[in-house]
Amino acid sequence: MTSPSRPVAEIDAENLVLQGPKTFRVHGSVYTDEAVFREEMQRIYSSTWVFVAHESQLPHPGDYKTSHIGLQPVIVSRSEDGAVHVLFNRCVHRAAVVCRMDKGTANYFRCPYHGWVYGNDGRLTGISQRGGGYDDDFDAPEGLKRAARVESYRGLVFASLNPDVPPLTEHLGNARHWIDRQFDRSPEGSIDLRYAPHVSQYEGNWKFQAENTVDGYHGDHVHESFWMVQEQFGRESGTHGAYTQSSVRDIKKMRRQGQVMGFEGGHGLWNTPFDPAALDGLLAGPHADYYQTLLDRHGRDELLVMLSNINVYVFPNLGVLHGQLRVIRPMTVERTEVALYPFALSGAPDALNEERLAGYERFFGPSSFGSPDDVEIFALNQEGLQAGAVDWLILERGISREKVVDDVDRTSHVTDETPQRQFYRRWLRAMGASAVPDTVPEPLRAQARVAGAQA
Amino acid sequence: MSAPTAGDLTTLDVAAAAAFLHREARLLDERRLDEWLGLFAPDALYWLPINADAEPGTHRDTSLIFDGDVRRRERVYRLLSTPLPSQNPPSRTLHAVSNVEVEPAADGVVRVYSNQLVVEVRTGDHTQRGLGTQNIFAGHCTHDLVRHEGEWRIRMKKLVLLTRDAAVPNLTFML
Numbered sequence: 001m002t003s004p005s006r007p008v009a010e011i012d013a014e015n016l017v018l019q020g021p022k023t024f025r026v027h028g029s030v031y032t033d034e035a036v037f038r039e040e041m042q043r044i045y046s047s048t049w050v051f052v053a054h055e056s057q058l059p060h061p062g063d064y065k066t067s068h069i070g071l072q073p074v075i076v077s078r079s080e081d082g083a084v085h086v087l088f089n090r091c092v093h094r095a096a097v098v099c100r101m102d103k104g105t106a107n108y109f110r111c112p113y114h115g116w117v118y119g120n121d122g123r124l125t126g127i128s129q130r131g132g133g134y135d136d137d138f139d140a141p142e143g144l145k146r147a148a149r150v151e152s153y154r155g156l157v158f159a160s161l162n163p164d165v166p167p168l169t170e171h172l173g174n175a176r177h178w179i180d181r182q183f184d185r186s187p188e189g190s191i192d193l194r195y196a197p198h199v200s201q202y203e204g205n206w207k208f209q210a211e212n213t214v215d216g217y218h219g220d221h222v223h224e225s226f227w228m229v230q231e232q233f234g235r236e237s238g239t240h241g242a243y244t245q246s247s248v249r250d251i252k253k254m255r256r257q258g259q260v261m262g263f264e265g266g267h268g269l270w271n272t273p274f275d276p277a278a279l280d281g282l283l284a285g286p287h288a289d290y291y292q293t294l295l296d297r298h299g300r301d302e303l304l305v306m307l308s309n310i311n312v313y314v315f316p317n318l319g320v321l322h323g324q325l326r327v328i329r330p331m332t333v334e335r336t337e338v339a340l341y342p343f344a345l346s347g348a349p350d351a352l353n354e355e356r357l358a359g360y361e362r363f364f365g366p367s368s369f370g371s372p373d374d375v376e377i378f379a380l381n382q383e384g385l386q387a388g389a390v391d392w393l394i395l396e397r398g399i400s401r402e403k404v405v406d407d408v409d410r411t412s413h414v415t416d417e418t419p420q421r422q423f424y425r426r427w428l429r430a431m432g433a434s435a436v437p438d439t440v441p442e443p444l445r446a447q448a449r450v451a452g453a454q455a
Numbered sequence: 456m457s458a459p460t461a462g463d464l465t466t467l468d469v470a471a472a473a474a475f476l477h478r479e480a481r482l483l484d485e486r487r488l489d490e491w492l493g494l495f496a497p498d499a500l501y502w503l504p505i506n507a508d509a510e511p512g513t514h515r516d517t518s519l520i521f522d523g524d525v526r527r528r529e530r531v532y533r534l535l536s537t538p539l540p541s542q543n544p545p546s547r548t549l550h551a552v553s554n555v556e557v558e559p560a561a562d563g564v565v566r567v568y569s570n571q572l573v574v575e576v577r578t579g580d581h582t583q584r585g586l587g588t589q590n591i592f593a594g595h596c597t598h599d600l601v602r603h604e605g606e607w608r609i610r611m612k613k614l615v616l617l618t619r620d621a622a623v624p625n626l627t628f629m630l
Contacts, residue, residue, distance in 0.1 A: 196506055229532060373541045
C-alpha cells in the first residue's frame with residue numbers, strides 16, 4: 001500500500017494533457033490509472049474546497065448528516081450553539097466509525113467499540129472505565145478530528161483539509177454569480193433540501209460526471225429519446241420540464257443557442273436562454289404573484305437571465321442545476337457515486353415547488369427519462385478506455401472560437417468543450433504540473449505514451 | 456383475466472387477486488406494455504416511493520417513479536419507441552409474485568398486498584461492464600383495485616423497494 005501522504009508525485013501530470021494553439025488532448029490513463037486517482041485524492045480532494053452539505057439539511061441544533069471529503073468519511077454536525085462542524089467519522093481511539101446513519105439528530109456520538117463519547121461539536125466528553133485504566137496525565141485527544149477549514153456560501157457548506165486554502169469566495173470566482181441566479185429564484189433567496197435524494201453509482205471515473213454536467217454537445221445524441229417523448233407528450237405533460245410544445249427539431253435548435261463558460265477555478269457553466277416572449281405568460285399564469293415579486297426585485301433583464309437554463313459545475317465535486325444539487329463522490333478510479341438532491345425554493349408557492357419536483361423527476365433519477373442515459377455513457381467511456389492502444393481523448397471542440405472574459409474566464413458556443421478544457425487547466429495546476437506547454441513537441445508525446453504505458 | 460363470477464363483483468379472493476398479479480407480471484416480462492397500460496383505471500398512479508411512510512397519493516417527497524396516466528404512457532413510449540442508451544441492449548426481466556393477501560373491500564377499492572422479486576439482466580456483449588450481470592430487486596407491493604368497465608383495474612400500484620434509499624442502479628426497465 002502507498003502511504004496517504006507522499007512528498008513525491010507518482011505521476012507526471014503535465015505529460016497527461018497535450019496543449020497547443022489548436023490542441024487539447026487528455027491521456028486515457030487520466031481515467032484509468034490508480035496512481036492518478038491516488039494523486040487526485042491527495043492533491044485535489046485534500047487540498048481545495050470540497051462540498052459537504054447544505055445548511056438546510058441541518059436546520060436545528062443536534063442535526064447531522066454524513067458526507068465525504070474525497071474518500072474520507074465525515075459527519076457534518078450542528079452543535080447547540082448553532083455552529084456547523086465537519087468532523088472525521090472515526091473514533092480517535094481505535095478508528096471505528098462513530099456514526100452509522102446518513103442523517104439524524106444526536107446530542108452525542110458514542111463509539112460502539114469501547115464506548116468513547118463525543119459531543120455533537122466533536123469534543124471528547126467521556127472515556128469509559130477511565131479511572132485506573134489510564135494514567136492521570138494520559139494525553140487524551142481533544143475529540144474527533146475536524147476539517148482544517150469550513151466555510152459556507154449561501155448555505156452551501158464546504159470543507160477543506162488544507163489550512164492554507166484561499167477563501168471560499170475566491171475559489172468560487174465568477175461561477176458564484178450563476179449559483180446566485182438559481183438561488184435567487186426563491187423569494188427568500190434560499191433553497192431547502194427537504195426532499196430525499198436520488199443516489200446512483202456507476203462503473204466509471206468521477207471526472208466523466210464532472211465534465212458532463214456542463215457538456216452542451218451530447219444532448220442531441222444521448223437525450224434524443226427525451227426530446228421524442230417531449231415532442232409526443234409535451235403538451236399533455238404540462239409544465240413538467242423544458243421545451244414543452246416543441247418538436248425534436250426545434251428543441252435541438254434551441255439547445256444550440258446560449259453559451260458555455262469555463263471559470264478560472266476549474267468550474268463550468270452551460271447556459272441556454274429563456275425566451276423573453278414567454279415572460280408575459282408567466283406573469284399572467286397560475287404563479288403570477290411569484291414571478292411579479294421576482295420581476296420587482298431583480299428587473300426584467302436580470303430576471304430573463306435567472307429564468308434561463310443554468311447548469312453550474314463547481315470544481316471538484318458539486319453541480320448546481322435544474323433545481324438540484326449534484327454531489328459527486330469518487331470511490332475508486334473506476335467507480336463513482338452521484339447523489340442528486342432536488343431542492344425547494346424557500347418561500348415559493350407549494351404548487352410551484354411540486355411542479356418543479358415533478359419536472360425534475362421526469363428527467364433525473366435512476367428511473368427517469370434523462371439522467372440514466374448519461375450514466376450509461378460513463379460506463380461505456382470506461383469500457384472503451386480498456387482499448388489502451390488509443391492514447392488520447394480529444395477536447396478540442398471550439399478551441400479557436402472561445403474568448404477570454406474578465407481576464408481569467410473563458411466563454412464559447414454552447415456546444416464547445418471550453419468548460420472541460422478549463423477543468424483540465426485547473427486539474428493540471430492542482431496536480432502539480434510545473435509548466436503549461438503551449439506547443440506539443442514530439443518528445444512530450446512520447447513521454448506521455450510512456451507514462452500511459454506505466455499505468 | 457381473472458374475471459370474477461357474476462355473483463361476486465365487490466371483492467376478489469386470494470386466488471383471483473394472485474391471477475391478476477401473475478397476468479401483470481407476464482405482460483411486463485413479455486414487454487406487452489400497451490396491454491399493461493390497459494390494466495390501469497383512469498386517474499391511476501404507478502408509484503415507487505423513496506420515503507415509504509409518505510401518504511399514499513401525495514407528492515411531497517422524491518419518488519423513484521411517480522407516474523400518473525400521462526407519465527405512464529410516456530414511460531412506455533420511451534421504452535418501446537425511442538433510442539435510449541440505458542436500454543441498449545434492453546433488460547430482460549422476471550417478475551415473481553408471492554405472499555398475496557387481500558384486504559376486505561372499502562369504498563369499492565380492494566387492496567392486494569404481495570411480495571415482488573424482479574430479476575433483471577442485460578446481455579449483449581456480456582464481457583462489458585454493466586452487461587451480463589443479474590440484478591435482484593425485492594419489494595413490498597400494494598395494488599388498489601377497482602371495478603372499471605366491467606373489469607378489475609389498478610387504481611394504484613405502489614412498490615416499495617428494500618433498496619429505495621440506498622444507491623440504486625439503472626432502473627429504466629419495468630418494475
